[in-house]
Each structure stands twice: as structure tokens, then as C-alpha cells.
Amino acid sequence: MSSRAAPPSSVSSPLAMLGVFRYSHRALGLVWQTSRRLTLGLALCTLVAGVMPAVAAWVGQLIVDGVVAGMERHQAGTPLLPELWPVLRFVLLEAGVVALIALAQRGLAAQQSLLRALLGQKVNVMILEKAGHLSLAQFEDSEFYDKLTRARREASTRPLGLVNKTFSLLQNAISLASFGVLLVGLSPWALLVLVIGALPVFLSEARFSGDAFRLFRWRSPQTRMQMYLETVLAREDSIKEVKLFGLEPLLLDRYRRIFETLYAEDRRLTIRRETWGFLLGLLGTLAFYAAYAWVVADTVAGRLTLGEMTMYLMVFKQGQAALSASLTAIGGMYEDNLYLSNLYEYLEQPVPEETGHLTEGARPGDGIRFKGVGFTYPGAETAALSGIDLHLVPGGSLALVGVNGSGKTTLIKLLTRLYDPTEGRILLDGSDLRDWDRATLRRRIGVIFQDFVRYQLKVGENLGAGDVAAFEDETRWQEAARRGLAEDFIADMPGGYHTQLGRWFKGGQELSGGQWQKIALARAYMREEADILVLDEPTAAMDAAAEAAVYADFRDHARDKMTVLISHRFSTVRAADQILVIDGGRILERGDHASLMALDGRYARLFRLQARGYE
Numbered sequence: 001m002s003s004r005a006a007p008p009s010s011v012s013s014p015l016a017m018l019g020v021f022r023y024s025h026r027a028l029g030l031v032w033q034t035s036r037r038l039t040l041g042l043a044l045c046t047l048v049a050g051v052m053p054a055v056a057a058w059v060g061q062l063i064v065d066g067v068v069a070g071m072e073r074h075q076a077g078t079p080l081l082p083e084l085w086p087v088l089r090f091v092l093l094e095a096g097v098v099a100l101i102a103l104a105q106r107g108l109a110a111q112q113s114l115l116r117a118l119l120g121q122k123v124n125v126m127i128l129e130k131a132g133h134l135s136l137a138q139f140e141d142s143e144f145y146d147k148l149t150r151a152r153r154e155a156s157t158r159p160l161g162l163v164n165k166t167f168s169l170l171q172n173a174i175s176l177a178s179f180g181v182l183l184v185g186l187s188p189w190a191l192l193v194l195v196i197g198a199l200p201v202f203l204s205e206a207r208f209s210g211d212a213f214r215l216f217r218w219r220s221p222q223t224r225m226q227m228y229l230e231t232v233l234a235r236e237d238s239i240k241e242v243k244l245f246g247l248e249p250l251l252l253d254r255y256r257r258i259f260e261t262l263y264a265e266d267r268r269l270t271i272r273r274e275t276w277g278f279l280l281g282l283l284g285t286l287a288f289y290a291a292y293a294w295v296v297a298d299t300v301a302g303r304l305t306l307g308e309m310t311m312y313l314m315v316f317k318q319g320q321a322a323l324s325a326s327l328t329a330i331g332g333m334y335e336d337n338l339y340l341s342n343l344y345e346y347l348e349q350p351v352p353e354e355t356g357h358l359t360e361g362a363r364p365g366d367g368i369r370f371k372g373v374g375f376t377y378p379g380a381e382t383a384a385l386s387g388i389d390l391h392l393v394p395g396g397s398l399a400l401v402g403v404n405g406s407g408k409t410t411l412i413k414l415l416t417r418l419y420d421p422t423e424g425r426i427l428l429d430g431s432d433l434r435d436w437d438r439a440t441l442r443r444r445i446g447v448i449f450q451d452f453v454r455y456q457l458k459v460g461e462n463l464g465a466g467d468v469a470a471f472e473d474e475t476r477w478q479e480a481a482r483r484g485l486a487e488d489f490i491a492d493m494p495g496g497y498h499t500q501l502g503r504w505f506k507g508g509q510e511l512s513g514g515q516w517q518k519i520a521l522a523r524a525y526m527r528e529e530a531d532i533l534v535l536d537e538p539t540a541a542m543d544a545a546a547e548a549a550v551y552a553d554f555r556d557h558a559r560d561k562m563t564v565l566i567s568h569r570f571s572t573v574r575a576a577d578q579i580l581v582i583d584g585g586r587i588l589e590r591g592d593h594a595s596l597m598a599l600d601g602r603y604a605r606l607f608r609l610q611a612r613g614y615e
């Protein structure tokens with residue numbers, strides 16, 4: 001993997017640091033789309049919170065100078081009260097300014113927290129929507145899966161983090177600019193001291209943030225392994241086996257060792273980052289205090305009034321605070337930008353374009369044809385299927401048999417267009433599957449895979465999942481349950497069709513393996529419009545009586561449909577019109593039960609072997 005092959009570099013050019021800011025405007029655009037009102041509110045509060053500190057410093061100067069002048073005049077004999085009012089006016093003004101700052105800060109906090117919720121939701125929805133458009137092959141690509149995991153992990157915090165920091169940077173920049181206006185009165189040099197003192201620490205901040213991100217990216221496979229181990233160690237569907245095999249100590253040890261490696265890297269980076277940050281920050285502080293000394297000296301020499309001195313000291317102190325806040329914001333923004341670069345890399349992942357629009361084939365009623373079909377999984381060296389030719393007519397049934405890994409499920413994945421063949425063509429009603437409108441195709445095919453999903457939803461919804469248009473249709477649930485032989489045990493459940501399944505949610509009921517299989521079968525029967533029914537080992541976990549009943553009903557129901565069945569039980573397979581024996585991705589034998597028995601090849605041998613087992 002490329003991310004694994006590129007350990008974090010410790011050299012980063014200043015230009016590379018700037019490069020990642022290219023996502024800032026997209027983050028702001030995202031916030032703007034999320035809520036215009038809140039974005040405008042944030043901008044307003046930022047402006048107020050940015051300008052007001054300088055105003056407060058300036059009013060502070062007016063107060064001190066007013067006090068000094070008042071004191072002098074009062075000592076010279078003027079009465080106290082008339083001298084007091086002009087100064088008290090400024091005190092009142094200062095209180096008003098401080099109240100305004102507090103209001104702006106509250107406004108910022110409130111709007112940020114509202115925006116955090118909205119933005120987190122928006123980004124998560126974007127990630128999940130994109131996931132819905134990706135192909136199965138993309139999910140199976142580990143590098144891509146890394147991107148998805150990284151995007152999801154911090155989706156709810158990073159985008160708003162970037163926006164908060166951008167606004168905080170703006171606020172501090174406005175404060176600094178307004179302090180700058182006041183400082184120019186002292187000397188333009190003072191301004192220069194301020195900027196030069198802050199620059200080194202900014203550069204170090206940006207550089208180490210870049211390192212942190214590269215580390216984060218590079219180690220992503222390890223982090224993913226840690227998350228996986230957490231899942232295995234703490235989820236109900238794996239804990240049973242983990243306990244019985246006594247795997248906890250072994251897996252926990254692996255979990256710890258990953259952490260220790262990651263922690264050692266983190267520790268090194270944190271120490272370097274903080275040491276440099278401290279040393280370079282010290283330079284900035286020195287610069288400030290040099291300017292401080294300069295102001296004190298000028299005041300003693302009588303070149304500045306007491307009020308001016310107070311103002312400058314305040315400006316220096318607050319200026320330094322604003323600068324360090326800006327630095328923190330910039331460092332953090334850098335990291336958030338890098339996160340967003342990952343998010344957008346994921347969101348911009350090209351999706352295979354849909355070119356098919358057919359809702360009807362060129363030769364309706366022709367059924368399914370495979371012509372010289374071959375398929376190699378992305379990244380695999382050998383073909384999973386090759387040279388497959390077959391024809392299945394409406395009303396016909398096809399059974400696939402073969403040892404584990406021979407390619408049966410792969411054939412179904414091609415038929416259902418989860419993958420496209422890498423060689424040859426698959427035709428439905430005379431037209432290539434690739435030319436068909438995907439939704440039409442999906443409606444025509446009802447399928448259960450051996451690893452069907454056990455949704456942690458209501459029983460009825462588990463059935464309804466088979467046809468989204470009838471997801472909540474109770475009559476259809478009952479109908480499908482009857483056909484899938486699930487009716488009886490559902491009736492015995494405490495909430496009937498409304499019983500929650502699985503253990504994740506309160507009151508959830510767990511089912512046996514065979515009962516789940518009946519649910520899956522019933523789910524396939526929800527597809528009333530489907531004229532192609534595909535069952536990939538649907539009855540392996542059912543008892544013999546249930547299995548016999550399922551097939552009796554299946555044959556009945558499927559009279560005018562095309563059926564494809566995968567099973568390791570020959571008793572199930574024998575009734576099919578056409579049986580393909582697959583071996584190493586190729587068709588080894590084909591024919592109906594009688595002709596294959598007459599051929600006396602692999603099928604006949606395996607059939608006799610199983611039949612003996614049942615004697």
C-alpha cells in the first residue's frame with residue numbers, strides 16, 4: 001500500500017505547507033450551504049469580538065489620561081464632581097464595550113455548537129450517500145477502504161473545527177490589525193517587532209502539524225486493525241467464539257502492541273513539537289517584553305502620557321494573547337485541512353458511470369445467456385471464472401455445484417451485476433446486462449446470498465427490506481413469511497411482526513441460524529416482480545423437513561421464472577433442468593440429473609457419496 005510505503009517525512013517545504021490550505025474555501029462553502037444565517041451570525045460576532053478589545057484599550061487610555069488631568073485640576077482647586085463626570089463617562093463606555101465583547105463571545109459559542117451538529121450531520125450524510133454509489137470492488141480495495149474509514153472517523157468534528165479556527169483566526173487577525181492601528185501611533189517599528197517575534201513559532205507549528213497528519217495517514221492500516229480487534233473483542237456476534245477459543249489474551253496483546261508502536265511515534269512527535277514550540281515562542285515573548293521596556297522607558301522620559309502607557313501595555317499583552325491564539329488556530333487549521341483533503345479525495349472517488357438505460361431487452365423472453373464469460377477479481381492473479389457459456393430460459397432452473405472456492409458465488413455476482421465480467425458477455429433477453437437500466441435489473445432479480453444480512457430491525461422490516469416499495473406493508477410481510485416458512489415462529493414471538501431482532505437494541509430477540517435463513521428466504525419472496533430467483537445455499541442451516549418444504553414451494557412458485565440455485569446438497573440439486581458442475585472456475589460437466597448420472601463423472605461420484613452418507 002502506498003500509504004504504508006511512505007513513512008512521515010520530517011522535511012516539509014513552506015510551499016507544501018501552503019498547498020493544503022486549498023480546501024479552506026471548500027470548508028467555508030460547506031458551512032455556508034449548511035446554514036447561511038448561522039454563518040452570517042458567526043461572521044458578525046467575529047467582527048465585534050475582534051474589534052472591541054482595541055476599543056477597550058483605547059477607552060482605557062482615555063480613562064487614565066482623564067484621571068490624571070482631573071487629579072491635577074482638583075489639586076489646583078476645582079471642585080471634585082464636575083471633574084468626575086467626564087472620566088466616569090468613559091468608565092461607563094468601557095463597561096459597555098466589555099459587555100459587548102461578552103455578548104459576541106457567547107454568540108460565537110452558541111452558533112458554533114449549533115453549526116457543529118448541522119455540519120457533522122451534513123458531512124456524514126455526504127459520506128454515506130457517496131458510499132451508496134460506489135461499486136462493490138471499491139469497498140473491497142483496502143486503500144480505498146482506508147480513505148472511507150479516515151473520512152468517517154472524524155467527520156463530525158473536523159469540518160467545523162476548521163471553520164471555528166478560521167473564524168478564530170479572523171477574530172484575532174482583526175484584533176491584531178486594530179491593535180496595529182493603535183501601535184503605529186507609538187512607532188511602526190513596534191509593529192514589526194510584533195510580527196517578527198511571532199513568525200518562527202508559526203512556521204514550527206505548521207511544520208509539525210504536517211508531520212502529525214502524515215503520521216496519521218501512514219499508520220491508518222494499523223489503526224484500522226485496532227478498530228477491528230476492538231470489534232472482535234467486544235461484539236456479540238464474535239464474542240462467543242473468542243471466549244470458547246480463549247482468544248482474548250492473544251488479541252488483547254496484539255491490540256496493546258499496536259498501541260505501543262503508535263504511542264512511541266506520538267510521543268516523539270509531541271515532545272519535538274512542544275519543545276520547538278516553547279523555544280520559538282520564547283523568542284516572541286522576548287520581543288514583546290523588549291517593546292514593553294521601550295514603552296516604560298518612553299513614559300518615564302515623559303514622551304508618553306500615563307494613559308498611553310496603559311493602553312500600549314494592554315495592547316502588548318492582549319496582542320500577544322491574540323497572536324498565540326492565531327498560531328494555535330493556524331496549526332490546527334493545517335491539520336483540519338489535511339483531514340478535508342482526505343474527505344474530498346474520498347468524495348471525489350470516480351464512480352463508474354451508468355450507461356445502461358434499457359428497460360426491455362432486444363429479444364424479450366430469451367432469458368439469460370452467458371457467452372464466453374470470464375472474471376478475475378481486481379488485484380487477483382488467477383481468474384475466478386473462465387469460458388462460461390450457458391443459457392437459461394424463462395421457466396427453466398439451473399443448479400450450480402462444485403467444491404468450495406470453485407466460483408459459484410462469483411457467477412451469481414456477475415449475474416446480479418455486482419461485478420462486470422472481465423471477458424465475454426452476459427445477456428438478458430438478448431441485451432447485454434451493461435446496457436440495462438440498473439434499477440430495472442434489480443427489480444427483476446430476487447437473490448439471497450449465503451452471507452445475507454441479519455438486520456437489527458423489526459422482523460417485518462427484515463422481510464420488507466426485500467422490496468423497498470413494500471418496506472412497511474404488513475400484508476406483504478405476512479405473505480412473504482408464509483412462503484418462506486417463517487410464519488409459525490414469527491407468530492410465536494412476543495411482538496409478532498413488530499418484534500425487534502438481534503441483540504443490539506432493547507427487547508431484541510435472537511433467532512436460530514435456520515430461522516434467520518427462513519427470514520432471508522422470505523425476504524427474497526418479497527420481490528414479487530422478480531422473474532429471476534437466485535438462491536445461494538439458502539437452506540444449509542434448515543432442518544430436513546423445512547428444506548423439503550422450501551423446495552416444494554419454490555418449484556411451485558418458480559414455474560414461469562428463471563431460477564438459479566447453489567447447493568452442496570445433491571438431493572436439492574437433482575430436480576433442476578440444468579446442472580453445471582464447476583471446477584476451478586470452469587464448467588466441468590453439464591446436463592440434467594439423469595444424463596450426469598449416466599455420464600458417470602464427478603457429479604455421479606459425488607451424488608453416490610452423499611447418498612451413501614444418508615443411508
Ligand SMILES: Nc1ncnc2c1ncn2[C@@H]1O[C@H](COP(=O)(O)OP(=O)(O)OP(=O)(O)O)[C@@H](O)[C@H]1O
Binds near residue numbers: 140402408409411
Ligand atoms: N471478493 C473477492 N476478491 C478476490 N477474490 C475472491 C473474492 N471472492 C472470492 N474470491 C476468490 O474467487 C474464487 C471463487 O470464489 P467463490 O466465492 O465464487 O466460490 P464458491 O464456489 O461460491 O465457494 P463456496 O462453495 O465456498 O461458497 C475463490 O478462489 C476465492 O478465493
